[in-house]
Amino acid sequence: MRTLWYILPAVLLAGCATKQPVAIQPPPVAPVAAVVPTKAVETRYDVRGYREAANPSIRHEAHAVYRRTIVPANATEDMGTVPRTGYAPASHAPLSGDAELAAELATQKAITGELRAMQSSMAETERRMQAQYAQLVRQSAEAAKLREQLEAERGRLRSGVPPVASESVVANATAATDAKW
Numbered sequence: 001m002r003t004l005w006y007i008l009p010a011v012l013l014a015g016c017a018t019k020q021p022v023a024i025q026p027p028p029v030a031p032v033a034a035v036v037p038t039k040a041v042e043t044r045y046d047v048r049g050y051r052e053a054a055n056p057s058i059r060h061e062a063h064a065v066y067r068r069t070i071v072p073a074n075a076t077e078d079m080g081t082v083p084r085t086g087y088a089p090a091s092h093a094p095l096s097g098d099a100e101l102a103a104e105l106a107t108q109k110a111i112t113g114e115l116r117a118m119q120s121s122m123a124e125t126e127r128r129m130q131a132q133y134a135q136l137v138r139q140s141a142e143a144a145k146l147r148e149q150l151e152a153e154r155g156r157l158r159s160g161v162p163p164v165a166s167e168s169v170v171a172n173a174t175a176a177t178d179a180k181w
Contacts, residue, residue, distance in 0.1 A: 029070065037073040042066045 045065045052058040 026068065038070045039073045039075075041069050041071050041075075043069060 043066065045067065047060075047063055047065055049062045050060055052060065
């Protein structure tokens with residue numbers, strides 16, 4: 001049993017230290033017409049270090065990846081690259097002058113229609129806001145008037161002056177007598 005305790009850690013450590021061989025297979029060469037002689041060009045891409053998505057405990061160090069591309073044999077060694085936006089796609093066919101002008105006019109008409117709709121919407125919103133503001137001003141004036149009347153009544157009650165028929169009491173009394181049943 002004691003020998004098992006000595007052998008077990010050695011076996012476990014040896015098993016963790018082994019690396020599985022990676023099988024590298026070159027991509028299959030696409031068949032090319034026999035008329036055009038071709039050659040293979042390798043392009044180097046540097047990859048930064050990264051952690052494996054399936055197992056984050058595995059980290060890959062920075063390394064280079066090579067891509068093999070088949071090009072015509074008469075291609076120059078210095079093949080510069082250009083951005084994809086440098087050329088129009090093959091499916092793009094520019095419009096004639098008249099068609100381009102008509103398309104631009106249609107776009108401008110659509111934009112103008114949208115602007116007019118927005119402008120009328122804004123005018124309607126402004127009108128509603130002005131009405132709400134006027135109502136708020138009226139309510140504020142009424143609240144201030146009622147506050148003044150309340151303060152006057154409080155002052156009168158504190159001073160002990162007998163009640164005087166106020167306009168509101170008189171108005172309520174006349175309103176009650178005017179009611180017809």
